Each structure stands twice: as C-alpha cells, then as structure tokens.
Amino acid sequence: MLVNLLYQWIKIPSSIARFFAPYILRVFVGLILLINIRSFPLLWHVRVFLPLAIVRCKYHFIFYKHLLSFKPAAARHHAAVIQLESLCPVGANPFTFTVLCKSWASPDDCDFLGHLSNSSYAKIRDVALAQFSVKACPTFVGVGGCVILGSSHYQFLREIPLFARYEIKLSIGAWDQKWMYLVCRFTAQSKNEGKTKAKQNTSPVLPIESSTPSRIRIPTPMTPSGPESPDPCSDRITKTLVASLLAEDPDGPTVLCFSISRVCFKIGRITVPPPLLLACEGFSKPPSSGSYSHDAPPPHWIHPHTLRHSPGSLENYHGFLTKFWRDVAEEDRWWIEPLSGPVEEQRLANLAKLDAMQSVVNVCMDVAPYA
Numbered sequence: 001m002l003v004n005l006l007y008q009w010i011k012i013p014s015s016i017a018r019f020f021a022p023y024i025l026r027v028f029v030g031l032i033l034l035i036n037i038r039s040f041p042l043l044w045h046v047r048v049f050l051p052l053a054i055v056r057c058k059y060h061f062i063f064y065k066h067l068l069s070f071k072p073a074a075a076r077h078h079a080a081v082i083q084l085e086s087l088c089p090v091g092a093n094p095f096t097f098t099v100l101c102k103s104w105a106s107p108d109d110c111d112f113l114g115h116l117s118n119s120s121y122a123k124i125r126d127v128a129l130a131q132f133s134v135k136a137c138p139t140f141v142g143v144g145g146c147v148i149l150g151s152s153h154y155q156f157l158r159e160i161p162l163f164a165r166y167e168i169k170l171s172i173g174a175w176d177q178k179w180m181y182l183v184c185r186f187t188a189q190s191k192n193e194g195k196t197k198a199k200q201n202t203s204p205v206l207p208i209e210s211s212t213p214s215r216i217r218i219p220t221p222m223t224p225s226g227p228e229s230p231d232p233c234s235d236r237i238t239k240t241l242v243a244s245l246l247a248e249d250p251d252g253p254t255v256l257c258f259s260i261s262r263v264c265f266k267i268g269r270i271t272v273p274p275p276l277l278l279a280c281e282g283f284s285k286p287p288s289s290g291s292y293s294h295d296a297p298p299p300h301w302i303h304p305h306t307l308r309h310s311p312g313s314l315e316n317y318h319g320f321l322t323k324f325w326r327d328v329a330e331e332d333r334w335w336i337e338p339l340s341g342p343v344e345e346q347r348l349a350n351l352a353k354l355d356a357m358q359s360v361v362n363v364c365m366d367v368a369p370y371a
C-alpha cells in the first residue's frame with residue numbers, strides 16, 4: 001500500500017517504479033537504521049551494564065571454571081579473588097586517577113544544527129560512569145555494589161560537530177562521608193593546533209590535572225554585576241577560565257564541556273562511605289619514595305585483601321562494607337591513614353569548592369515555585 005502511494009505521489013512511470021521502489025525503500029530504511037544504530041533499543045543498556053555485569057560475573061565465572069580442576073572450594077575462592085583484585089587500582093592516588101572513554105558524535109546524538117546535542121552529554125557520561133565503576137571499584141561492583149548518581153551540573157563550552165571524535169575524562173574531585181564528586185571533561189584535539197604541532201609533541205599532555213588545580217585562578221563569583229551589564233559576571237568568569245585553560249597548553253586537547261556529578265556508593269540500600277571504599281580498592285597517598293604497584297602494594301592493602309580472601313566466599317567482605325566497619329574502633333580504622341596527608345589536604349580544598357556549588361544549587365531550588 002505504501003509503495004502504491006509512493007508511485008502516485010512521485011508520478012513516475014509505474015513499470016519502472018514497480019521495479020525500483022522496493023529497493024529504494026529498503027535502502028532508505030536500511031540507511032535510517034544504520035545512521036541510528038547507536039540508539040538501537042537496549043544498546044545503551046548494553047554499553048552501560050555489560051561492563052558491570054562482566055565484573056560481577058567474573059568471580060562466579062572463575063570460581064566455576066576451577067570447578068573442573070577439582071580443586072577444593074577454598075582454593076577456587078582464592079583464585080577467583082586474585083583475578084578480581086588484579087583489576088584494582090592498587091596504590092593509585094585518587095586525585096591523579098582518571099578514566100578515559102573515547103567516542104564520536106554520531107548522527108543520532110546530534111541536533112538539527114549538526115552538533116552533539118547538549119542533552120546527549122549525559123547519556124554518554126553514563127557510559128563513562130560505568131567504566132569508572134569497574135576501573136575504580138571493581139571489588140565493590142563484584143559484591144553487588146552500584147554507583148548511584150545524585151546530581152549533575154553541566155557547563156557547555158564549545159560545540160562538538162557531527163562525526164567529530166572526542167574523549168571523556170572522569171576524575172575524582174573530592175568526597176565526604178557519603179558523597180563523591182566526579183569531574184567529567186569532554187575534550188577534543190583542536191584541529192588546527194593538533195595538525196601543525198602534533199609531530200613535535202608526542203606525549204599527550206593534559207591541560208588540566210585535578211591534582212594541580214592551583215594553576216587555574218578562579219575569579220570570585222560573588223562580585224555582583226549590574227543588572228544591565230551586557231556581559232554577566234558568570235559569563236566573564238567562564239570566558240576567562242576557558243581562555244586560561246587554552247593558554248596553559250595550546251597543543252593540548254580543548255575542553256568542550258565540563259561537568260560535575262555527585263555520586264554515592266550503594267550495596268542494596270546501604271551506603272558505603274567513599275573513604276572506606278577507596279582504601280578497600282587500593283587507593284593510597286603516594287609513598288615517601290618510589291611508587292606503589294600490585295607487586296608493592298601500600299601497607300593498608302593487607303586489610304581488605306585478608307577480608308576478601310577469608311575462607312569460603314566474599315560474604316565477609318560484603319558484610320564489612322555494609323555493616324561491620326562501624327564496629328571497628330576509631331583508632332583501628334586502617335582506611336583513614338592511606339588517604340591522609342597530601343590527599344586529605346587536596347580533598348578538603350576541593351570539597352570546599354564543590355560543596356559551595358552544591359549548596360548554591362540547593363538554595364536555588366525554591367527560585368521557581370509551583371505555578
């Protein structure tokens with residue numbers, strides 16, 4: 001029926017039309033599907049949940065794989081936990097730890113102006129957040145933990161054109177006893193600078209590292225601007241910051257969008273405090289000399305390691321994360337020390353800024369009351 005309508009509408013000789021129309025239609029439908037392939041039903045779920053599911057099944061998979069070797073259950077548990085722990089960021093400094101995701105502006109994510117739609121950023125950030133979960137806290141994900149998103153703030157700085165490649169860098173901003181702030185940067189290699197200078201500069205340099213935020217001077221946002229000012233104060237601040245980011249390393253990638261998310265870590269309905277979680281996954285302040293690695297783990301690593309390897313299953317570790325850490329006496333809390341010193345200083349400095357942002361958003365919630 002649809003095909004007949006098409007003949008009448010286009011008014012082409014019906015014999016030719018009859019011959020070609022089905023093909024044209026098929027090609028047309030095929031093209032539409034191909035263009036939107038990344039938005040196919042369930043594809044988002046696969047991209048977000050598959051990495052999590054793989055880590056969650058890893059323990060069981062290895063446990064049952066070793067079933068064939070007729071080893072005792074304790075040995076199988078041991079082997080499976082070793083595999084799970086091999087994914088941990090042992091000895092990483094939380095403030096230099098970054099998760100990188102690559103993507104490109106596919107047509108289904110773009111708006112009618114041919115730019116990545118500003119509403120698509122959150123969708124892609126979800127994929128990056130799943131990557132962050134499995135790379136920053138594999139054992140937590142392994143015992144059924146979830147990273148829960150509490151809030152997000154986006155600052156769109158530049159457009160990402162259709163088909164352009166870009167990178168998403170997630171890093172840890174700060175944390176308190178319940179929440180963790182994640183900083184997300186969408187970056188792309190700027191075309192002109194990238195081409196001319198790429199050869200001289202072989203090592204990729206990040207223009208902004210969360211470990212060195214002192215290099216960026218933030219003008220005080222409290223300066224009131226006149227109501228008639230053509231360029232509001234916040235705009236001027238954004239422009240100054242973007243200019244300073246570009247000035248730092250003109251060859252480096254350009255920040256196209258900047259976002260702050262507040263997440264918490266839940267197992268079932270119970271929140272796991274971020275400092276406890278970080279220490280359990282192996283994060284640590286840097287040692288006084290050398291560096292930590294899987295072969296030379298930080299001193300506190302023995303505690304979560306022992307919990308996970310306690311005979312039988314991951315039940316003990318699960319119980320510790322959800323309940324029993326509360327029973328540990330204040331002076332025996334081994335997860336405090338690894339994140340003290342320089343890490344604690346940085347955390348407090350960052351937290352002051354990020355909490356200020358969160359409280360401003362909270363204050364603004366009554367700006368538009370119910371109509």
Ligand SMILES: *[C@@H]1O[C@H](CO)[C@@H](O)[C@H](O)[C@H]1NC(C)=O
Pocket residue numbers: 111118156157158159
């Ligand atoms: C998205 O954000 C960019 C950067 O602020 C802006 O230039 C662009 O117009 C926005 N696009 C839409 C469709 O709102």
